[in-house]
Amino acid sequence: MCVCILLALPQNVATEDKKPAHCGTLIQTANGGSFSSPNYPNTYPPNKECVYILEAHPRKRIQLVFNDIYYIEPSFECRFDNIEIRDGPFVFSPLINRFCGAKSPGVVTSSGRFMWIRFTSDEELEGLGFRVEYSYTADPDFHLHIGGLLNPIPDCQFEMSGSDGIIRSSQVEEENKVKSGEAVDCIWTIRAPPMSKIYLRFLDYQLENSNECKKNFVAIYEGSNAIEDLKAKFCSTVANDITLDNAVGVVRMWADETSRLSRFRMLFTVFAEPPCLANTFFCHSNMCINNTLVCNGVQNCMFPWDENNCKEKKSKSFFQHMSKTHSTVIGVASGVVLLLLIISVFIQMKQPRKKVLSRKGLFSAAEMQEVLEPPQYELFSMRKAELPEDLSEELESLQKLRRSSNVSRCVHDHHCGAPSSAASIVMASRALMQRLTLPFKGLGYSKNSNILKYNYN
Numbered sequence: 001m002c003v004c005i006l007l008a009l010p011q012n013v014a015t016e017d018k019k020p021a022h023c024g025t026l027i028q029t030a031n032g033g034s035f036s037s038p039n040y041p042n043t044y045p046p047n048k049e050c051v052y053i054l055e056a057h058p059r060k061r062i063q064l065v066f067n068d069i070y071y072i073e074p075s076f077e078c079r080f081d082n083i084e085i086r087d088g089p090f091v092f093s094p095l096i097n098r099f100c101g102a103k104s105p106g107v108v109t110s111s112g113r114f115m116w117i118r119f120t121s122d123e124e125l126e127g128l129g130f131r132v133e134y135s136y137t138a139d140p141d142f143h144l145h146i147g148g149l150l151n152p153i154p155d156c157q158f159e160m161s162g163s164d165g166i167i168r169s170s171q172v173e174e175e176n177k178v179k180s181g182e183a184v185d186c187i188w189t190i191r192a193p194p195m196s197k198i199y200l201r202f203l204d205y206q207l208e209n210s211n212e213c214k215k216n217f218v219a220i221y222e223g224s225n226a227i228e229d230l231k232a233k234f235c236s237t238v239a240n241d242i243t244l245d246n247a248v249g250v251v252r253m254w255a256d257e258t259s260r261l262s263r264f265r266m267l268f269t270v271f272a273e274p275p276c277l278a279n280t281f282f283c284h285s286n287m288c289i290n291n292t293l294v295c296n297g298v299q300n301c302m303f304p305w306d307e308n309n310c311k312e313k314k315s316k317s318f319f320q321h322m323s324k325t326h327s328t329v330i331g332v333a334s335g336v337v338l339l340l341l342i343i344s345v346f347i348q349m350k351q352p353r354k355k356v357l358s359r360k361g362l363f364s365a366a367e368m369q370e371v372l373e374p375p376q377y378e379l380f381s382m383r384k385a386e387l388p389e390d391l392s393e394e395l396e397s398l399q400k401l402r403r404s405s406n407v408s409r410c411v412h413d414h415h416c417g418a419p420s421s422a423a424s425i426v427m428a429s430r431a432l433m434q435r436l437t438l439p440f441k442g443l444g445y446s447k448n449s450n451i452l453k454y455n456y457n
């Protein structure tokens with residue numbers, strides 16, 4: 001089976017292919033064109049497969065009009081000879097319909113600016129075939145200016161190079177490539193050295209209107225931004241990694257006025273196939289990347305071989321984190337503190353010292369004994385004065401009590417009643433002294449002799 005692919009792109013100058021193409025005639029004009037099955041209006045040959053990919057201008061749709069002279073071998077669900085039309089540029093784009101039989105499909109319109117068409121014939125029962133006129137019509141989903149003119153597509157171009165790099169949709173706003181409220185149609189061109197290839201990996205991908213390709217998408221081209229070089233197009237919720245076999249890669253983002261929140265970040269890595277050169281690293285996946293990309297904290301290989309065997313960097317110490325400014329401030333502050341400390345020590349040394357005399361012998365052992373244990377008083381009879389009879393008897397009984405308390409000793413302290421006896425003696429002595437001082441004007445006590453002295457008037 002012969003497979004032919006015909007690309008119909010919008011052109012500014014009308015051209016016509018006078019010689020029939022291998023899969024049929026193809027005529028293009030600025031506003032559309034036409035194509036037909038091989039040998040039309042004669043019977044088409046068996047075992048043919050012709051593919052047509054149509055691309056309209058931005059913000060336009062594609063409209064197909066089939067000629068009335070039309071016949072394709074009829075079959076159940078058009079399983080044999082048929083013409084298949086899809087709403088998009090890929091074989092997996094949404095199916096519009098498959099047509100066969102004797103009735104012309106009439107008019108078929110796409111929902112976006114791309115259309116994928118395939119004509120297939122089997123080994124037997126051929127027919128006249130078909131002829132289609134296609135044109136570009138305005139997309140009614142886009143808003144128009146006053147006067148009916150479409151908003152112009154802004155000139156938004158970026159150039160990328162190097163061993164690797166990050167493509168960011170945020171560059172559009174950072175560099176004011178598109179005014180607020182306008183649609184985004186931007187192209188990033190990656191240029192690698194000759195004989196190199198490009199590996200693309202999405203780091204971030206989110207479309208405002210997912211699964212609506214006519215409102216927003218990210219397309220990958222290989223070699224140029226022409227439709228025939230389209231490698232992949234993403235407009236759903238998932239975007240896969242892409243490997244380009246060309247040294248030039250193109251990334252295109254389209255987002256209409258309602259999809260300005262769509263965004264993406266993509267890492268590109270330039271690589272070569274093995275055998276790897278001396279200044280390259282083998283990724284174990286038929287990739288040789290530059291040695292500078294190894295252990296740089298970014299996964300440049302398809303699998304993370306370039307980051308697996310990296311030694312963990314020790315965290316910097318406090319002194320390593322300090323900058324020259326911090327070191328200067330700390331040094332000046334330390335010098336000021338040290339200077340103040342030296343001045344304070346010097347002032348302390350110059351001040352006169354106060355003499356401190358130690359007071360020795362404030363309390364002698366005898367006085368301490370006297371304070372802690374009051375002396376025992378020994379009372380004697382007054383020579384030059386006679387005491388009253390009742391006082392004499394009381395004094396004598398007190399002396400007997402004192403002698404008995406001195407003579408009686410306890411074998412063990414816990415059997416001893418000395419504290420109570422001593423207390424009674426002291427109390428009796430104090431009472432007797434009070435009574436003795438009443439009839440006399442003076443009564444003295446000598447510590448050395450332990451004798452009470454009586455002074456007459």
